[in-house]
Amino acid sequence: MQRNLNFLKRVFSTQGKDAAAAQASGKNILYQVWGANTDVGKSILSAALLKAVDAPALYIKPVQTGYPSSDDSAFVNKFAKNATTSTLVAVEAPVSPDLAFDIASIPAVPEHELRRLILNAVYSFNEKDLSQSAKASTIGVIETAGGVLSPVPSGQTQADFYRQFRFPGVLVGDSKLGGISTTLGAYEALRLRGYDVPAIVLFPEHGSILENEHSIERNVDLEYTSIFRAPNLPAPENSLEEYFENADVVSFFQNLLGHIRFVNAASETSMAEMLSDAKKIFWYPFTQHENLDKILCIDSAYGDNYACFDPDTGFSDVADAFGSWWTTGVGHGNVGIARAMGNAAGRYGHVTLPGAVHENAFKLAKLMLNGPGKGWASRVFFSDNGSTALEVALKMAFRKRSVDFPERAHLTQKIVGIEGAYHGDTLGVMDCAPESDYNRKQTPWYKPRGLFFEPPLVSILDGVWTLDIPSSLQSNSGDEKFFGGSEAAVESSEYDGKTFTSRDQIFDSKRDGAAYSEFIAASLDAALSSGSDDLGALIIEPVVQAAGGMRVIDPAFQRALIREARKREIPVIFDEVFTGLWRLGSETGAELLGEAPDIAAYAKLLTGGTVPLSLTLAAGKVFNSFLGQSTKDALLHGHSYTGHPIGCAAALESLKQYAPLSAKRAQSESIIRYWDEGFAKELSCFPGVVGITEIGTVLAVELEPEGGEGYAATGSLALQKRLLERGVMTRPLGNVLYVMVSPVTEQKYCKSLSKIISDAILSMNEPNHDVTEYSG
């Protein structure tokens, strides 16, 4: 599995049995040395810091330009004789690394190779036979080249390249004229990328009258960063040797080392405290606190991984295999998103939307209308989350229905839905879901108000995509007809009457679900002619019911439902909160169905996995039913942060980062593939596995039931635990253990994750299985 290199922190700090104690005291750790500009004293700082360590220490210069006339390793070695120094890549031209490779006409060292070299250097040092006390007090320094945003050979900025390590950094400030600005600019660039910067160190030139430290200090976050002014450097004609031996200088760097060690120790202490206190102060959602076992301390996150801290074992990477509750869209710690959100916060904060317009909401609305809303939607209503977006959708649909059928307005409005549905936790949408563990005991006001259909489901059973038709729908004339369409254009010979040969076949647009229509029509008509009820909306989660257990509903069935609702002018709502915006390997669930709704709700992936923002798209005819002379006729629903510019900025940047997926999808007729279908089929044959669902970014494993049915079932808890032991965090739904990745995740990551999943499942069937220590 491709892991990010927080792993490195652990490798470095876990040296033998006493390493935990050393680690806990925050002593042995890798630091990154950054520069506010080139030539500000990074190597002096590195040498002096390492020299202050009373033990063998490690120095890495990943990229050296101007070599050999510039050789920072040699410089460091000269003063810090206790340091093992290592230059990983060296090029001759004294220019930025990308240009230096160009000039030398050598292909630039790729990023993965540079990462590997760093890893090896740390490993080699780690293998040294150090004494116990040396192990406890050594540190490592990784010196960057140029300024924080200078490029690595690939052209990526250093601050971005090293972000996955997120080593604590010491920033060498710029003591020259203009240095206040360059230092603060470098500092802000590091902070924007989520780095900790425990210290900024200034090396004023001999005789300098500048005191940049004061202005710098006024503008940094002193809760996280301290400013140090080193003793002035010697005049150019005097030697650095003397400087390094000067008592004030020696004492200064010992203090500095003490400070950064203290900050590190304090941070670890505070994380340990967080782990113990979190259980006492948080009221976690969807959590039985009596059963709350170990929790994770998430120090930071990058891509699909969390960097977690444990007081006993230090740092390790944990795969965020449930997308932080289905939200992660563009990967954690995404610098494009951080920049976009920072810009919106600096430009606006929040500004009102009703009665106004701002660029971010406007652009987002346009993009959504031209994307998921294309061809049907003409209005955008903003709210904060999926639940509210759907409460809004409900209000829209009911009004439309009552304007269309004023004579039925006195009847009890119900919705048409599907068994297993889940639309959120606020009361209006709770009432749109049939009774289940999610709502039964949750509020005395809950009352299911729907005509709920039991749906046909598709999943991989024993290696084959299978259609499971509920008894209510089963027909005397055999179930084969459910596989085809009304035009019989899907050749029946392709089907054996129970299974599909591929997933694509399931979504074949010719499968219009004609065979389902009769039952649906009869049910709707019975309700409509009851004399007591009206049906104000059809609400479906297109294709996949997520909270319902990652169930794939036969698209032909949903097509039939939509068709029959339309015939009766029942407004159609798509709950795309989970399914929308590339979760399922297509832009929307609607696209997979080939059907457009009248109203649809989007949330979660909308902001790429950052902050709450949702929107409800609506057709013009729905909007028009709220027009009138009086404000009372308007949709009197709104949230204070309606269309907040910061969330819209995150959404705009996310949609930009999702854009290549459209091209990818266009290349083939199929849904974008993340998981290997062969692997999914194989998994479905594993002992203990009932069935597999695999669509887009989602892979779900239904396990044999245990501890009851539904959300509160416990069958998957053992597997969840084994996955966590293997560095994979999941959050099962009853007996369903699912994993998902970001829409921008690469297949090779899924492949690594697949291997861990199959190992974990297989381990469940080994008798007397002992969990072996996680080994990377």
Added chain:
Amino acid sequence: MQRNLNFLKRVFSTQGKDAAAAQASGKNILYQVWGANTDVGKSILSAALLKAVDAPALYIKPVQTGYPSSDDSAFVNKFAKNATTSTLVAVEAPVSPDLAFDIASIPAVPEHELRRLILNAVYSFNEKDLSQSAKASTIGVIETAGGVLSPVPSGQTQADFYRQFRFPGVLVGDSKLGGISTTLGAYEALRLRGYDVPAIVLFPEHGSILENEHSIERNVDLEYTSIFRAPNLPAPENSLEEYFENADVVSFFQNLLGHIRFVNAASETSMAEMLSDAKKIFWYPFTQHENLDKILCIDSAYGDNYACFDPDTGFSDVADAFGSWWTTGVGHGNVGIARAMGNAAGRYGHVTLPGAVHENAFKLAKLMLNGPGKGWASRVFFSDNGSTALEVALKMAFRKRSVDFPERAHLTQKIVGIEGAYHGDTLGVMDCAPESDYNRKQTPWYKPRGLFFEPPLVSILDGVWTLDIPSSLQSNSGDEKFFGGSEAAVESSEYDGKTFTSRDQIFDSKRDGAAYSEFIAASLDAALSSGSDDLGALIIEPVVQAAGGMRVIDPAFQRALIREARKREIPVIFDEVFTGLWRLGSETGAELLGEAPDIAAYAKLLTGGTVPLSLTLAAGKVFNSFLGQSTKDALLHGHSYTGHPIGCAAALESLKQYAPLSAKRAQSESIIRYWDEGFAKELSCFPGVVGITEIGTVLAVELEPEGGEGYAATGSLALQKRLLERGVMTRPLGNVLYVMVSPVTEQKYCKSLSKIISDAILSMNEPNHDVTEYSG
């Protein structure tokens, strides 16, 4: 009124009758010239850009250090003879401005003075007798000193000082070694503060082999910024005169000028398009689109103001006098917030909270428990907005009640509330509000489920704080008793039986509302003994009902309600969504009441006015009622973005910025004052004004009713319009026109706003009033 200087953009660009056309074409505008570092060519850029203008032009150097040996105005004038140059402040030492003043032992020029000087320089130029064509093509340049984050004399960074202008900027990049990093750092610092940077210009030195432009280009947002490499500068021994006359150089700067003009014109075109299209694509909350008149294009915001653009009149400032729907806490465009949110986005994105802990949620939870929750709350539940926080509160209260009284669990749960209440727009909390325009027609599922008390209200009537006791509460024995408390410790002689001598008197903690108790107790007991109903929660907005019309409820009455509910073990919920976190001049409404709830909801001001985030605090005894062996017993309510780190970071920074308010409040026993009480009393005597409410940041004017009662009343629309004509945006609640400021706003701002409000109200009573053009 203290306005921000977007106003300046308008002053400069609106020169005479044809100015609108010139403005619309984006030609005459002020640009800020920024440097990635000192000595990168800002003055060369300024001179060359101004020289390219075929008309008289304006150059301002606000702060010149190293004067007179450095004199950028003289330099610019030498090459751009068409430029009127102006150095506003000059000091001798060639160091950063703050230090230069120190060295000269002169007190630093204060920021407001520097602003005034800039304003004057622009005004003076504006008064020149320019030809029509010159007016249409002139530009102005304001050259900064040093790098973007170099300080102004006061010590504030330049990028922060100039933020309120938000002039489009040209950043002169650093072409030297290390310049990629310093340029990108400077660029990100500008973007983080919400600046537009249409161009980055590089001036490579003679013979330089560096091509910093490539790496810079890869890392900027090319949608907003273009990179220009100027012809290499001459060798030091050659003259700049020649460079400036070189045909390539001349053509380069003409192109550059054309580019930034084009970007400006395109931006104005796009804003005009936004204004026309917004009405077609947005579905605004709480808006009758049939009546939708003029809308505002908000280009950016700063402090308490929006910078708005209108195609006819250009830029102007509009006071955000309703706090962007009650959210603005620390002022718009707050750089501390932008940095904190950017850091959280870069460090985490969103990460899961259930089963985990991260620093931001942890620190925020601790702060809230030690602040608003001190003494009563032990658990923090996160959700997204006030509505969801209160749905959560309801579920908590009902469960607590049913665990305490299992024998009553079969009864219909109702809540105890107050007439005029509003708790949000999702169905559960809608049902906690009595019937009103907010809910009557909004969903067929709405059903008020409460025992609602008509409350006694306090407001300023004809200059006096008056208590309005509803008839249901009025007593035969006279109403004087409602003014005192059970201990009669409030001396009755202080009261005349109808009015209060001061607002402080109203909140006197001795007023325990004993006289209200009898009626309340009888009503509660009647409901509890009905045999059909139980009372599962008391829900109140402490002190102020906001959506209900900014009504101040007699605190003695709410104290009595709470006391009587507690006697009957009915859980007490405070809806502090509006009132919490310094809206009312105290940390919470609870503090004003002197009562603690069992459950309380916070939102809006929590993130300082940035993104949705809410939380529900609960007492331990409430939490315990969800413990058990089964997950089904847990609170199965949650939102994907639970405790999102980015919102928590905004909240932490906001609470930090609110912290000085605690000290301010501690200095006196009174509520922090924003509005002048004398002014409020005066206003209450104005013709057409029924009454005034003034508390904390809020000033509300109840106008004589017109067009009905309630939210849909139209009485205040005329006043709203007149305020907008005077540059003040409000959003009335029926007949109530209110204004509010941020908790960190200074009193002098309120004073200016007060003047505009009284002018506008008085103008309503002038016959044949013509609105005069807004004049600043």
